[in-house]
Amino acid sequence: xxxxxxxxxxxxxxxxxxxxxxxxxxxxxxxxxxxxxxxxxxxxxxxxxxxxxxxxxxxxxxxxxxxxxxxxxxxxxxxxxxxxxxxxxxxxxxxxxxxxxxxxxxxxxxxxxxxxxxxxxxxxxxxxxxxxxxxxxxxxxxxxxxxxxxxxxxxxxxxxxxxxxxxxxxxxxxxxxxxxxxxxxxxxxxxxxxxxxxxxxxxxxxxxxxxxxxxxxxxxxxxxxxxxxxxxxxxxxxxxxxxxxxxxxxxxxxxxxxxxxxxxxxxxxxxxxxxxxxxxxxxxxxxxxxxxxxxxxxxxxxxxxxxxxxxxxxxxxxxxxxxxxxxxxxxx
Numbered sequence: 001x002x003x004x005x006x007x008x009x010x011x012x013x014x015x016x017x018x019x020x021x022x023x024x025x026x027x028x029x030x031x032x033x034x035x036x037x038x039x040x041x042x043x044x045x046x047x048x049x050x051x052x053x054x055x056x057x058x059x060x061x062x063x064x065x066x067x068x069x070x071x072x073x074x075x076x077x078x079x080x081x082x083x084x085x086x087x088x089x090x091x092x093x094x095x096x097x098x099x100x101x102x103x104x105x106x107x108x109x110x111x112x113x114x115x116x117x118x119x120x121x122x123x124x125x126x127x128x129x130x131x132x133x134x135x136x137x138x139x140x141x142x143x144x145x146x147x148x149x150x151x152x153x154x155x156x157x158x159x160x161x162x163x164x165x166x167x168x169x170x171x172x173x174x175x176x177x178x179x180x181x182x183x184x185x186x187x188x189x190x191x192x193x194x195x196x197x198x199x200x201x202x203x204x205x206x207x208x209x210x211x212x213x214x215x216x217x218x219x220x221x222x223x224x225x226x227x228x229x230x231x232x233x234x235x236x237x238x239x240x241x242x243x244x245x246x247x248x249x250x251x252x253x254x255x256x257x258x259x260x261x262x263x264x265x266x267x268x269x270x271x272x273x274x275x276x277x278x279x280x281x282x283x284x285x286x287x288x289x290x291x292x293x294x295x296x297x298x299x300x301x302x303x304x305x306x307x308x309x310x311x312x313x314x315x316x317x318x319x320x321x322x323x324x325x326x327x328x329x330x331x332x
Contacts, residue, residue, distance in 0.1 A: 025052055027059065027092035027284055027312075034269035034330040035309035036291065037061065037087045037095045043307045044068030044078065045085060047119040047175075047223065047278045048291040053157050054124065058090040059282075060157060061291065061310065062120040062131070065100060068306040075141035078306050080116040083108065084133060086158070092312070101131070103152055103160030114138055118147075119223065119278070121176040121187075122157075129154040130206055132166070132176035132187065146171045149189060151207070169199050169211050178206070179226045181233065181252030188215065188224035188235070196220035198237065200253070216247065216256050223278040226252060229288055230317050236262065236279045236290070243275050244292070246322045260321045263292060263313070267326040271296035271309045276326070281315070288315040290324060 039045040044066030053060045065085035070078045084107070086098040101120075106113025116136035123130050131152045138145045149168065152160035166173070170193035177188045185203040190196055191214075198216040201209040216224070221237040228234070233252035239245045243264035247256040263276030276292035283289075293308040300307065313326040 024057070025284060026090075027282060027289055029092060029289055029312060029314055030329045032092045032312055032329070033095070034311060035271045035294070035296075036092075036312045037063075037310040038271075039063070039065055039068075039085055040097050041065065041085075042067045042069055043303075043309075044082075045087070045310050046293040046308045048280045048293060048310050049120045049122045050280050050282050050291050051122045051124065051157075053088075055156060056088065058088050059092065060098070061087045061089075061280075062101070062122050063087065063293075063310065064118045064120075066306070066308065068308060069303055071302060073303075073306070076143060077139065077141045079118075080136060080139040080141075081111050082116050082118060083110055084117050084120050084131075087310070098158070101160055102158060103154075103162065105135070105150065105152075105162045107133075107152070107160055107162075111139070116140075119175045121178055123178050125206065127155075129157045129160075130178070131160060132178055134174035134176070135165075147174050147192070149173055149176045163207060166201075166209050168201060168209070169213075170194060173199070175223050177224045177226055179233075179252065186226075186252065188226060190222040190224070196222060198224045198235075215254070218258065219245070221245065225280050227281050227283050227288065228252070229283060229286070234259075234281075234288075234322065236281065238278045244277070244279055248322075260323065262290070262315075262322070262324045263326060267311075267313075269311070269327065269330045272311050272326060273297060274305075276311065276313075277308075289313070290315050 047064040049062040083100040089095045102108035118134040121132040151163040154160045172192035175190040187201045191199045200212040200215040203209045221239040223238040233249045235247040244262040266273040279292045295305045
């Protein structure tokens with residue numbers, strides 16, 4: 001799973017990895033392409049984590065580089081052996097591929113190291129990039145294997161140094177989102193052993209984490225992402241066949257109340273004609289922009305609907321509800 005806004009840096013206003021600060025940051029959603037980005041290597045960009053890279057002066061979107069065009073492919077093998085890709089843009093209108101994250105622990109070469117990398121959560125704090133990324137202990141054809149969240153740091157956002165493997169609530173924890181609430185850093189993540197619900201962990205320093213317990217438990221889901229907006233904390237999750245669900249909390253820690261469903265009905269833009277998945281949010285001048293992936297139809301004779309692209313849309317607030325018209329900008 002991250003301006004990822006919040007916390008005065010990419011993250012300054014408290015939120016899962018993005019930070020907004022400065023009028024030079026623009027995202028021209030009205031003229032952004034649809035799809036926003038397609039991975040040029042495997043056509044499998046998924047799980048977007050947007051953040052403003054201060055050194056480069058542009059948006060970087062980290063994503064799971066699924067091997068969607070893998071042949072032969074059996075089962076969900078295409079979701080494994082994945083690296084973490086990076087897409088970059090100065091204004092949201094034109095995007096380019098920067099390659100994949102490099103680093104130790106097999107981060108830059110998952111195939112050679114028989115592992116998989118998923119769903120990065122990125123934030124920038126006190127001059128250092130932090131990545132909390134999901135690691136799978138193999139390249140599988142089914143949804144099996146152990147999964148842990150690993151912490152890396154980087155000076156430039158491209159080359160990463162391993163810090164630790166987090167000791168959380170089970171051996172199948174993925175999809176970290178880090179944000180600030182109260183006096184502590186908070187992490188929401190998916191615990192697949194405990195019903196695929198969001199669990200909360202807290203830290204004083206971004207390195208040592210203590211599990212608090214389950215926090216969003218009404219339905220199974222993944223991909224939690226938090227930001228602050230409209231005098232509250234907001235959370236979006238991917239609830240699979242239920243679509244993306246949005247919640248609100250006053251303190252960002254407790255009493256997450258379901259607010260609305262988002263991006264369930266297909267859109268009219270190119271390759272936006274299926275429900276949205278695994279959202280990440282940019283908050284820019286009080287305006288939230290949601291990035292998400294789409295398994296676009298039609299079925300391909302070889303790849304079925306394994307291929308995914310990234311799309312972007314605006315989140316709005318009407319009558320106490322968060323809403324999203326994915327067709328507001330861009331031509332069908």
